[in-house]
Amino acid sequence: MKIFGAWLGLLHDVDFEQYPEEHCKKAPELLKEIDASDEMIHAVCSHGYGICSDVKPEHLMEKILFATDELTGLIWAAAKMRPSKSTKDMEVSSLKKKFKDKKFAAGCSREIIKQGAENLDWELDELLDKTLLAMKDGEDRVEEEMKE
Ligand SMILES: [Fe+2]
Numbered sequence: 001m002k003i004f005g006a007w008l009g010l011l012h013d014v015d016f017e018q019y020p021e022e023h024c025k026k027a028p029e030l031l032k033e034i035d036a037s038d039e040m041i042h043a044v045c046s047h048g049y050g051i052c053s054d055v056k057p058e059h060l061m062e063k064i065l066f067a068t069d070e071l072t073g074l075i076w077a078a079a080k081m082r083p084s085k086s087t088k089d090m091e092v093s094s095l096k097k098k099f100k101d102k103k104f105a106a107g108c109s110r111e112i113i114k115q116g117a118e119n120l121d122w123e124l125d126e127l128l129d130k131t132l133l134a135m136k137d138g139e140d141r142v143e144e145e146m147k148e
Helices: 002-011 027-033 038-046 060-080 092-100 110-120 124-147
Strands: none
Touching: 002 038, 002 060, 027 038, 038 060, 060 092, 060 110, 060 124, 092 124, 110 124
């Protein structure tokens, strides 16, 4: 499951850069070229459910990706506003304020994030808390890999 999750994290936007107008629609064709399984194609397409795809997130990993795709963008935007430029010293209370401020990172859909929490049967606060913790935990690794 960990390998699948990492694979999904890396490839979920496989079609976005080259085909932004066909996001989640071009992905199956591209993924078949690398012999991706139907399960993997479903997982990739489900992250755009209700936006650019009608493939519903069903499995836990798909629901987590759907819920966190927009949210991680919002958290990262909030981190970049901080003196530390990091998530590591960010409190969840600060994140909640940014979430409620509709003008902040307006491109990150609060409705999609709320829907994602609902799909997981989590309270919104639980989703915010867990996602922030995961980003704090992974920030050093991501920064390190971005240098390479
Ligand atoms: Fe996407």
